[in-house]
Amino acid sequence: MPLFHTRSAAIFGIEARPIDIEVDLSQGGSQRDFVVVGMPDTAVRESRERIRSAIHNSGFGYPNRAVTINLAPANVRKEGAGFDLPMAAAILGATGTVRKCDRLMMVGELSLDGGLRPVRGAISMAACARVEGAHSIVVPRENAAEAAVVEGLKVYGVSHLSEVVGLLSNPERFKPQQPSPPVAVDPNVEAPDFRDVRGQTTGKRAMEVAAAGAHNLLLVGPPGSGKTMLARRLSGILPPMTLAEALVATQVHSVADALPRGTGLLGARPFRAPHHTISDAALVGGGIGMPRPGEVSLAHNGVLFLDELPEFPRNVLEMLRQPLEEGSVTIARSQITLNFPSTFMLVAAMNPCRCGYHGDPTRECRCTGAQIQMYMGKISGPLLDRIDLHIEIPAVPYQELRSRDTGMSSAEMRQRVLAARAIQQQRGYVNATIPPGRLREICPLDDAGERTMEMAVRRMGLSARAHDRILxxxxxxxxxxxxxxxxxxxxxxxxxxxxLDRSFWN
Incomplete structure (x- = not known):
C-alpha cells in the first residue's frame, strides 16, 4: 500500500480549512529522501526529522523508501507543526501499520519520542471537521477539552503516537472526550469590587452607564486618582457571555495560542491591557506569515484597556478607528484577506498633561501651555468622537479616602446593568450598536429633552457622530x-x- 491518505486542517484567521495529506512511497530511494510539497512553511518542512524519530522511538518501522507528501490544496500556504501527526499516520498507513482512516481528521505536533504537543486553533479545526462530514477528530490531550465544545463530533485526546495507532486499529477501545459545560462557572463574582474604590461617585456612575450600554469610555485625571482601579473593576459588572459569544471568544484565544491548556469555553469576558509600547500589528493583528489576531480581537466581547493613552504611538491609535466603528478588522495580504472579530468596549485612561497635574487644585502643574497642547493633541478628534463618555477623575479628598461609606457594590451595580441590558435585548440592539436608521425610533426625546440636546449641540459645536453618541x-x-x-x-x-473633549482639548 504505497499510497495513503489522511485529513487535517489549517488555520486561516479564526476559521480552519480542510487539508488533504497524501503520502507516496517510491521505489529506489532511501529513508533520507523526504519531500513535502504544497506550499509548506519552514515548520512543516522541518517535520521530516521529528516524524522519523517519533516513528522509530514509538516502536514502529520507518520505510526504507523515498517519501513524498502532498498537502492539498497546493495553492494555499501551510503553516505550523500541527501537520506532524497526520503526516506520520499517513506514512504508517502506507507501510500497512494502520488501516484506512476515512471520515477522521487529526492534528498534532510530534516530539522526538512520539509524544504529542498541543496546537493552536483546535476548536476551529473541530468545527471544520464537523462541517466536512468527519465523524471524529484526533487532537493532543491538552486540546481535547476545547475541541469537545463542538457538538456532533467525537473528539479523541491522545498523548502519544502509539495511542493514535491503537485508536486507528481498534477505535472501540477508546472513549471520546466528554464535552465541558456550555459555559464555565462565571468568575465575575471573584472580580475586584467597586467597594474598594473610595469616592469617585461620578466615575462609578460612568462605569455603570458604560457597562449598561457597552459604551467606550475615557478617564482623565492625575496620577493616583483611581483610574486604573475603576477600569479593572468594569468586568465585574458586565453581563455574562452568551454561548455564541463564548464560542467566538474561545476561537480567537485558541488561534492566538492564548487559551489556557485544558480549557473548554472561556467563561469570563476578556480583559486585555496591552502596554503602550505595543506595535500596530500586535494591537490590531497581522505579523509575518499568516496574519494572527491582535489585542483588539483578543478583547472581542470584552474590554480593551489602554492606560496612559497619549503614550501610545499615534499611528497605532489611529488604527483603532476601523474596529471601533465596524466591530471587525480586515487584514489584506497579496494572497489572502482575513477578517477578525473585534467588538469590544474601549476603556482608556490618561493624565491631563505630561506631569499629570494640570487643573489639580492641590498640585502645581509644571507644563507650559504648548506642552499641554502637544500632549493632548496626541489624541485625534476622530478617535475622540468614537469614545462615548469622557470622564474627569479628580484626586480623592482625604475625607472621602478615610470615609467608611463604600458606596454601591459591584453586585448591586451589576443587577442594574442586567436590568438595562434586558430592556435593550427586547429591542434587538445594545445601545452602543444602534444603527443610524433606527436611532430616532429607539431614542425618542420629549420636548424638554429636544431643547436640551439642541442647546448642547450649538454651544459645544458637536459633530454629527458626537450627537448620535450622546443620544x-x-x-x-x-x-x-x-x-x-x-x-x-x-x-x-x-x-x-x-x-471634557472641549474643556481639556481647547
Missing part, C-alpha cells in the same frame, strides 16, 4: 431609570459626559 448614552441612562422616553435629565447627564 445613545442618553438612551442607556433612560434604560437604567426604566424610562421609555428620553427626558431632559437623561440628555443633560449624557452631555456632561462629553464636556
Amino acid at each position: 445613545k448614552v442618553a438612551r442607556t441612562i433612560a434604560d437604567l431609570s426604566a424610562s421609555e422616553q428620553i427626558q431632559a435629565k437623561h440628555v443633560a447627564e449624557a452631555v456632561q459626559y462629553r464636556s
